[in-house]
Amino acid sequence: MKSGYICNELIFKAVQMRKQSTNRQYNFPDADLYLKCLDAIRFAHRDKDHFNHYGYSQDRLKGFMNQCEKFKALPDDDEMVGDQMIVTDKKYDSAEQLKSAIRSLMTRIETRYSNRSGRYRKFGTAKMGDMTDAQLLFCGRRVVRVARQQIDFIADLGVNENVLKRISDAAKDFENAMNIQQDKVADRDISVERRIEQGNALYQELVVLCNIGKDIWNNRDAQKYEQYCLYESNNEQKKARKAKLDA
Numbered sequence: 001m002k003s004g005y006i007c008n009e010l011i012f013k014a015v016q017m018r019k020q021s022t023n024r025q026y027n028f029p030d031a032d033l034y035l036k037c038l039d040a041i042r043f044a045h046r047d048k049d050h051f052n053h054y055g056y057s058q059d060r061l062k063g064f065m066n067q068c069e070k071f072k073a074l075p076d077d078d079e080m081v082g083d084q085m086i087v088t089d090k091k092y093d094s095a096e097q098l099k100s101a102i103r104s105l106m107t108r109i110e111t112r113y114s115n116r117s118g119r120y121r122k123f124g125t126a127k128m129g130d131m132t133d134a135q136l137l138f139c140g141r142r143v144v145r146v147a148r149q150q151i152d153f154i155a156d157l158g159v160n161e162n163v164l165k166r167i168s169d170a171a172k173d174f175e176n177a178m179n180i181q182q183d184k185v186a187d188r189d190i191s192v193e194r195r196i197e198q199g200n201a202l203y204q205e206l207v208v209l210c211n212i213g214k215d216i217w218n219n220r221d222a223q224k225y226e227q228y229c230l231y232e233s234n235n236e237q238k239k240a241r242k243a244k245l246d247a
Contacts, residue, residue: 140171
């Protein structure tokens, strides 16, 4: 995995964060939107003769239903968060493997050189537990590079290519885990945006359908009129309508 890939991913993420996010046009859960659409479609099928007079055809209604099914098939945010958590845990595990490999080398170095000596500090492993992911990855690479530069001084401490290969392999695994996690973060951002866009499209069509339905039954049938209302009215109006329907 090329190191430039990480930089590209970080740049891409920064650009994505600067982009204006898509706003939801409805203020109820996606599951409620889906059910409201199904109810409205069912009522429109019942009232299809009336809808034809408004130029709202059965083909358009069928297309609306297809949109609903595509929306239902989209992964929800819980799924995407779960995937992101799984790869994040794997990244943490990879980070610990890299730290362990580095500590094993530094334990050997410390048997001869003080942790305040130039040869020790050149490895740059101080406060490794506080390093960011990027800092830890660069630390792993630096440790291997510095160890090879000083191999004549530390070979008799048990530092050999097998020890360095363990660090190098752990660094590659950690970089791969970082990239996978970043990909999942981007996948989630894209999924959320796609879901909002498709949800907004559904909502817009739902509003059109319901406006027609309300116009059909306005001052003709209060109960059927209510079936096309998307939001509850205030409490007093709600009570008045209920009393009228029960009368």
